[in-house]
Amino acid sequence: MACPFLSDPIDIGAQIIRNALRGERLVQPQLDLLAFPEEILIERYHFSSNSILYLHSLLRPYISNLTHRGGALTSMQILCIGLRFFAHGSFLYNIGGAENIGKSTVCRAVRKVTLALKRVLPVMVVFPGHKPVEVIKEEFQRIAGFPNVIGCVDATHIPITPPAQNERDYLNQKSFHSINVQIICDASYKITNLEARWPGSVDDSHIYEECSVYNKFAHGHFDGYLLGDVGYQCQPTLITPYPDPEPGPQQRFNEAHSRTRARIGMTINMLKSRFQCLQKLRVTPERACDIIVACVVLHNIATNRGEEYPVLQMIDTEEEYPFYFEDLKDGMAARDRICRNCFSDEQTVK
Numbered sequence: 102m103a104c105p106f107l108s109d110p111i112d113i114g115a116q117i118i119r120n121a122l123r124g125e126r127l128v129q130p131q132l133d134l135l136a137f138p139e140e141i142l143i144e145r146y147h148f149s150s151n152s153i154l155y156l157h158s159l160l161r162p163y164i165s166n167l168t169h170r171g172g173a174l175t176s177m178q179i180l181c182i183g184l185r186f187f188a189h190g191s192f193l194y195n196i197g198g199a200e201n202i203g204k205s206t207v208c209r210a211v212r213k214v215t216l217a218l219k220r221v222l223p224v225m226v227v228f229p230g231h232k233p234v235e236v237i238k239e240e241f242q243r244i245a246g247f248p249n250v251i252g253c254v255d256a257t258h259i260p261i262t263p264p265a266q267n268e269r270d271y272l273n274q275k276s277f278h279s280i281n282v283q284i285i286c287d288a289s290y291k292i293t294n295l296e297a298r299w300p301g302s303v304d305d306s307h308i309y310e311e312c313s314v315y316n317k318f319a320h321g322h323f324d325g326y327l328l329g330d331v332g333y334q335c336q337p338t339l340i341t342p343y344p345d346p347e348p349g350p351q352q353r354f355n356e357a358h359s360r361t362r363a364r365i366g367m368t369i370n371m372l373k374s375r376f377q378c379l380q381k382l383r384v385t386p387e388r389a390c391d392i393i394v395a396c397v398v399l400h401n402i403a404t405n406r407g408e409e410y411p412v413l414q415m416i417d418t419e420e421e422y423p424f425y426f427e428d429l430k431d432g433m434a435a436r437d438r439i440c441r442n443c444f445s446d447e448q449t450v451k
Contacts, residue, residue: 237250238251
């Protein structure tokens with residue numbers, strides 16, 4: 102007869118309790134997330150039910166659990182957990198408490214959705230855009246009469262927690278740790294190019310000169326130019342305002358330049374207002390960059406589908422420029438040519 106004390110009765114009891122708890126999780130009802138009223142979905146996820154269904158059909162192959170055992174999250178649950186994190190930027194355990202799901206499960210769900218959105222970046226973010234180039238130029242010119250523009254460029258800092266490695270590299274000129282993110286947009290507030298890999302200490306001009314768009318401009322791939330602020334060097338393909346404009350054509354040039362370039366400031370404002378997680382990312386720099394990419398993809402999807410924007414917050418977009426770069430001669434010549442051809446007194450009279 103087998104000895105009844107070969108197994109520890111305490112371990113047996115613990116196993117019985119674990120099995121019981123596991124059984125309770127198996128019978129937990131799964132909520133139909135899309136059964137909530139439309140206004141609740143928009144408040145919680147910043148997307149309507151139709152757009153959530155669209156996102157689900159787009160991302161389902163990349164986020165579905167391989168196992169179908171009881172208690173595994175559905176692909177719709179995984180998607181909505183990710184959307185809730187992006188929308189509100191709550192701590193992961195706050196989201197888990199709201200959804201009655203553990204923190205580790207929430208973390209895995211957010212990571213899955215983030216990587217799935219990153220996979221579709223090349224399709225959703227295309228420079229100079231999905232529209233014909235001439236249409237893009239016409240949309241920009243209708244703003245303030247500025248010709249031949251195919252994009253506006255600027256950089257914005259996304260705060261992060263100080264990383265364990267290379268901490269000083271991420272300390273920006275305003276003395277907080279960040280990722281310096283370069284964004285190019287079109288006239289309809291869609292993001293057409295993204296650079297989300299540079300520490301906060303790197304200046305805007307350096308990021309631009311290392312990006313793929315700059316190299317393609319240099320090889321003549323695009324007919325047109327970008328508008329940038331004084332944080333960039335004036336070049337034939339990146340036009341900046343006159344630093345000290347004279348009254349008349351130069352002043353009108355700067356006014357039209359400012360009104361047109363305002364689209365990039367509004368685009369960044371919309372992005373940060375819709376996705377509150379970008380107010381500060383409490384993850385490693387590598388994961389922060391992935392989350393930024395995911396939010397940009399979602400921004401374009403929301404813009405394409407006509408999703409309403411949450412109340413825009415007054416985000417400080419005023420930048421300080423500790424470095425002033427000498428404008429290139431051919432860049433200044435291009436600026437003068439635009440000023441003379443489009444904003445001279447003769448052109449104004451016409």
